[in-house]
Amino acid sequence: MAVILLRRLIQLVVVLLVVTFLSYWLINLLPGDPAVQILGFGGDARALAQVRHQLGLDQPLIVRYVHWLGGLVHGDLGTSYISSLPVGASLAERLPVTLELLLLAQMLALALAVPLAMVSARHVGRPVDRTITTVSFGLLSTPVFVSGVLLIMVFAVDLALLPATGYTPFTSDPMDNLRTLVLPTVTLAAGQLAVYTRLLRSDLIATLQEDYIMLARARGFSPRRIMWRHALRPSAISLVTAIGLNLGALIGGAVIIEQLFGLPGIGRLIIEAIFSRDYLVVQGGVMVVAVGYVLVNFAVDLLYSGLDPRIRRAA
Amino acid sequence: MPLNRRRLPVLALVAVFALLTACTGGGGGTPNPGTSGEPEGSPVPGGRLVYGLGADAAGFNPVTDAYSPQTYMMAGSIIEPLVDVDATGQWRPWLAKSMKPNQDYTSWTITVRKGVRFSNGEQLTGTLVKQNLDAQKKSPLTSAVFAKVKSVAVTSPDAVRVDLSGPWVALPYTLASQVGMIIPKASLDHPDQASQRPVGTGPFTFARYVPGNRFLAVRNPSYWRKGLPYLSRVEFRILPDPQTRAQTLESGGIDVMMANRDDDILKFGKLPGYKIYRAHGMAVPEVAFMLNTARPPFNDINMRRALAYATDRQAFIKTLRSGLTTPADGPWTPDSKWYVPGGYPDFDLARAKSLVAAYEKQHGPVRVEVLSLPDPTTMENVQLIQDMWRKAGVDVQIKQADQPDIIQRALTGNYQATIWAQFAAPDPDGEYVWLHSSFAQPIGSISIDMSRIRDPQMDAALDEGRSNPDEATRKRAYATVQRRLRADLPYIWVDHLTTNSVIAGPKVHGLGTYTFPDGQIGKPLWSASSHPLFDVWVQE
Numbered sequence: 001m002a003v004i005l006l007r008r009l010i011q012l013v014v015v016l017l018v019v020t021f022l023s024y025w026l027i028n029l030l031p032g033d034p035a036v037q038i039l040g041f042g043g044d045a046r047a048l049a050q051v052r053h054q055l056g057l058d059q060p061l062i063v064r065y066v067h068w069l070g071g072l073v074h075g076d077l078g079t080s081y082i083s084s085l086p087v088g089a090s091l092a093e094r095l096p097v098t099l100e101l102l103l104l105a106q107m108l109a110l111a112l113a114v115p116l117a118m119v120s121a122r123h124v125g126r127p128v129d130r131t132i133t134t135v136s137f138g139l140l141s142t143p144v145f146v147s148g149v150l151l152i153m154v155f156a157v158d159l160a161l162l163p164a165t166g167y168t169p170f171t172s173d174p175m176d177n178l179r180t181l182v183l184p185t186v187t188l189a190a191g192q193l194a195v196y197t198r199l200l201r202s203d204l205i206a207t208l209q210e211d212y213i214m215l216a217r218a219r220g221f222s223p224r225r226i227m228w229r230h231a232l233r234p235s236a237i238s239l240v241t242a243i244g245l246n247l248g249a250l251i252g253g254a255v256i257i258e259q260l261f262g263l264p265g266i267g268r269l270i271i272e273a274i275f276s277r278d279y280l281v282v283q284g285g286v287m288v289v290a291v292g293y294v295l296v297n298f299a300v301d302l303l304y305s306g307l308d309p310r311i312r313r314a315a
Numbered sequence: 316m317p318l319n320r321r322r323l324p325v326l327a328l329v330a331v332f333a334l335l336t337a338c339t340g341g342g343g344g345t346p347n348p349g350t351s352g353e354p355e356g357s358p359v360p361g362g363r364l365v366y367g368l369g370a371d372a373a374g375f376n377p378v379t380d381a382y383s384p385q386t387y388m389m390a391g392s393i394i395e396p397l398v399d400v401d402a403t404g405q406w407r408p409w410l411a412k413s414m415k416p417n418q419d420y421t422s423w424t425i426t427v428r429k430g431v432r433f434s435n436g437e438q439l440t441g442t443l444v445k446q447n448l449d450a451q452k453k454s455p456l457t458s459a460v461f462a463k464v465k466s467v468a469v470t471s472p473d474a475v476r477v478d479l480s481g482p483w484v485a486l487p488y489t490l491a492s493q494v495g496m497i498i499p500k501a502s503l504d505h506p507d508q509a510s511q512r513p514v515g516t517g518p519f520t521f522a523r524y525v526p527g528n529r530f531l532a533v534r535n536p537s538y539w540r541k542g543l544p545y546l547s548r549v550e551f552r553i554l555p556d557p558q559t560r561a562q563t564l565e566s567g568g569i570d571v572m573m574a575n576r577d578d579d580i581l582k583f584g585k586l587p588g589y590k591i592y593r594a595h596g597m598a599v600p601e602v603a604f605m606l607n608t609a610r611p612p613f614n615d616i617n618m619r620r621a622l623a624y625a626t627d628r629q630a631f632i633k634t635l636r637s638g639l640t641t642p643a644d645g646p647w648t649p650d651s652k653w654y655v656p657g658g659y660p661d662f663d664l665a666r667a668k669s670l671v672a673a674y675e676k677q678h679g680p681v682r683v684e685v686l687s688l689p690d691p692t693t694m695e696n697v698q699l700i701q702d703m704w705r706k707a708g709v710d711v712q713i714k715q716a717d718q719p720d721i722i723q724r725a726l727t728g729n730y731q732a733t734i735w736a737q738f739a740a741p742d743p744d745g746e747y748v749w750l751h752s753s754f755a756q757p758i759g760s761i762s763i764d765m766s767r768i769r770d771p772q773m774d775a776a777l778d779e780g781r782s783n784p785d786e787a788t789r790k791r792a793y794a795t796v797q798r799r800l801r802a803d804l805p806y807i808w809v810d811h812l813t814t815n816s817v818i819a820g821p822k823v824h825g826l827g828t829y830t831f832p833d834g835q836i837g838k839p840l841w842s843a844s845s846h847p848l849f850d851v852w853v854q855e
Binding site: 037153 | 455566
């Protein structure tokens with residue numbers, strides 16, 4: 001276990017170095033200048049030079065990157081060029097919003113996908129299976145900005161049951177927090193639900209053909225017990241893998257959701273920072289996402305051994 | 316230029332492209348501008364107003380942070396300017412009690428009101444005004460605005476004298492913007508803190524700001540205008556998506572919103588109880604295509620003329636604005652006192668084709684790259700123009716670029732043509748820097764005159780308008796500016812963007828008018844759709 005942890009730690013450092021350097025390099029390749037963003041059109045050449053100097057933008061890219069890394073080691077992610085706020089504080093403020101959204105969306109998607117996949121796998125080819133499959137394809141092919149607007153139209157405008165936009169922190173008012181997150185969560189979870197249902201259904205169908213399942217049936221175990229206790233665990237490997245890999249897609253979806261529902265999350269922060277060439281905020285945001293991605297996939301790797309003893313023994 | 320009544324000319328274009336996304340199309344039905352002027356009963360004190368904005372501020376310090384329309388709404392509820400612009404387009408004192416020029420307008424004496432205090436207890440004095448103006452002159456953000464200001468001297472406890480390097484009759488209009496907004500000494504001493512926690516003399520005081528989410532201000536109980544404001548608190552919510560912002564208004568999640576889509580004007584115009592306030596007069600920005608007159612093919616006046624003839628403004632408005640706007644032929648609207656008609660090429664495809672053919676005979680095929688933001692609404696605008704210009708024989712390619720890229724290209728001259736929205740200063744002098752050749756630089760250098768037009772007649776007229784206090788003379792000067800713009804054609808005008816608006820729900824009252832301290836009526840809103848909130852009240 002210690003070896004795995006060490007290996008993962010080294011991997012995390014390498015990934016972070018590569019990702020942060022690439023993102024730093026790429027955003028600096030974009031045409032446009034933070035100094036122009038700060039001064040607007042009011043800045044003459046002298047004022048622009050002054051601001052660039054103040055921000056350190058007159059230094060070579062690699063020098064700025066190394067300087068940023070040095071700050072990172074000391075826990076300092078720099079200061080936003082635009083808002084003058086510490087990047088770390090901005091990320092800390094936005095991160096809980098995105099984490100909560102992602103977590104709720106994953107939980108909802110999984111809570112619905114597992115039973116739906118089981119029903120579908122148990123009744124392959126029957127109307128219930130075909131209905132679930134069709135609905136899954138429908139959800140998969142509906143972009144989040146369409147489903148989000150439709151949900152707002154129905155539940156906020158027509159039925160006036162839920163707020164259309166906005167965000168209340170959990171610490172301020174837990175109930176209001178959940179109310180503001182219902183529509184974004186459902187919108188984001190819809191696509192994931194379809195993917196997970198389809199994936200688990202196929203694996204369950206294959207598992208249900210295995211000899212040990214036939215044996216369980218012969219021993220008179222109930223279909224529910226066979227499904228939950230014997231078929232689900234070995235069928236969940238692909239599902240768990242997908243959960244880890246889907247994190248990237250989920251963050252991508254969260255960016256749109258945050259924009260659509262006015263949620264002050266990290267996705268929106270990164271997008272706004274890209275458009276204003278706020279390099280250090282982009283850098284900090286990308287780093288947080290990269291760390292999250294590596295950590296989640298590490299957790300997925302650990303889950304494999306829990307799900308399948310053969311993997312544990314091999315490790 | 317989508318700025319508001321407190322507009323800072325040299326900063327205005329920061330918001331240009333945000334506004335361009337407003338150049339939306341679509342929608343049918345009957346337009347109902349509903350610029351409400353009906354009596355709304357007696358004001359009811361108390362209550363909360365929730366206001367939807369499309370973007371967050373980049374900081375609230377008027378000395379160090381570029382103000383967007385949204386910043387003006389949020390910070391403007393707390394920080395006040397020395398002067399403001401009334402409903403007739405004239406500047407009037409606000410925090411200043413008076414502002415008087417010397418005989419040749421080379422210096423102005425500003426006297427501030429006595430007894431005005433900031434919410435932190437500091438008093439408004441002449442010394443503080445000097446400190447503010449000095450800070451603005453030093454700030455890289457705003458120093459260009461004050462290039463003409465030589466010095467500021469305190470002449471009495473309540474007064475300062477601003478000495479200029481030459482006559483400047485329109486200085487008060489400049490002080491009606493970000494550079495004339497006065498903050499206390501504590502904010503000047505701690506600019507970073509002032510960026511996040513604005514302090515001012517205004518009707519509301521800062522309560523809370525969550526970046527990207529909301530900004531909360533509460534009633535200032537010791538506001539110097541007695542009995543105001545009516546609202547107990549005002550909350551601004553940042554809702555970037557225009558469609559969901561409109562849905563939130565419809566569902567009652569917010570009470571008012573800034574809008575710029577014709578779809579919203581049409582939709583809420585039909586819903587009972589909703590009031591729509593649209594920008595008009597000098598406050599209205601113009602949508603145009605800015606041409607780089609220093610680069611081929613638009614260094615040739617005949618090619619610029621060809622595009623003007625090829626642009627069917629009426630068809631554009633009918634197709635993409637639901638007929639809600641009016642065609643533009645210059646930087647000022649026909650309802651402005653500065654406007655003069657005539658001289659702009661009307662749509663004439665045959666003449667456009669012939670001019671293009673003549674140019675091609677001499678220089679070969681014409682290929683033009685037009686810059687556009689990548690969002691669908693701006694792209695619609697550019698694609699329709701692309702189609703019109705192609706019909707005249709110009710091979711038009713659209714290059715998508717994001718805002719910082721377009722800004723950079725415009726400043727350095729690395730473009731041929733770009734979609735643009737500008738010209739909403741309350742006084743024509745506000746457009747000086749964009750049009751005067753002293754601000755034009757060669758390609759590759761930063762040029763605030765981004766079309767790089769150089770016209771001695773226009774320069775002379777702009778100088779006359781800036782330095783001569785006689786209104787009739789100024790009108791003649793700015794008539795010359797318009798005629799020269801129509802002759803030189805650095806901009807291919809499209810329309811006056813009167814779709815900039817504020818839409819209020821049924822419970823919101825008093826938004827349509829506001830009064831100056833002397834009782835004069837102010838404009839409901841300016842180009843950026845911002846407006847004061849001290850006389851707004853809510854009642855179910």
